[in-house]
Amino acid sequence: MREVADFLQANDAYFLLGLSVLSLFLLIFTVALWRKLAGLNRRRNKKLEDGRIDDIIEYLNTQADALDEIREKLDYMNSIQAEQARALVSCVSNIGLVRFNAFDDVGGEQSFAVVLLDKAKNGVAFSSLYGRQDARVYAKAICAGQGERPLSTEEQQALSKALERSDAAALR
Numbered sequence: 001m002r003e004v005a006d007f008l009q010a011n012d013a014y015f016l017l018g019l020s021v022l023s024l025f026l027l028i029f030t031v032a033l034w035r036k037l038a039g040l041n042r043r044r045n046k047k048l049e050d051g052r053i054d055d056i057i058e059y060l061n062t063q064a065d066a067l068d069e070i071r072e073k074l075d076y077m078n079s080i081q082a083e084q085a086r087a088l089v090s091c092v093s094n095i096g097l098v099r100f101n102a103f104d105d106v107g108g109e110q111s112f113a114v115v116l117l118d119k120a121k122n123g124v125a126f127s128s129l130y131g132r133q134d135a136r137v138y139a140k141a142i143c144a145g146q147g148e149r150p151l152s153t154e155e156q157q158a159l160s161k162a163l164e165r166s167d168a169a170a171l172r
Helices: 002-008 014-089 153-171
Strands: 094-098 111-117 124-131 135-143
Touching: 002 014, 094 153, 111 153, 124 153
Parallel strands: none
Antiparallel strands: 094 111, 111 124, 124 135
């Protein structure tokens, strides 16, 4: 430890000179940064004095107008989406189909009953009875998941399938 203290005492002039040079360098660097900052402030103030503030205000007003336009378009799109949502309620969204043999002498399950329902469970049941000599098609209205007229067994099965799909879709 004594050796270090002796070294520092012997060379204290050099350390003092080095610290003086470092202090001078830091002073010059500080003055240079201060001058740059002052120049930036002058340029900023000059731009604001030269009417640049009017340009900024005009730009901000333009942006505000653009935002208003976007809001109007968004409101319009929301109203269209609401109309489409109301229209979708009455679209066919659930279908039930049952194929069967209507007559003993005809195979291949050529007869069918199909039920088409909207989200409110309103719709129609179609039945086609296929025979060797002719084919017959019947239609019955469905309101709130119930036939307005008595449904055949096959039509009731098709209605049950459509209602199951409706309930499954409601759970999603």
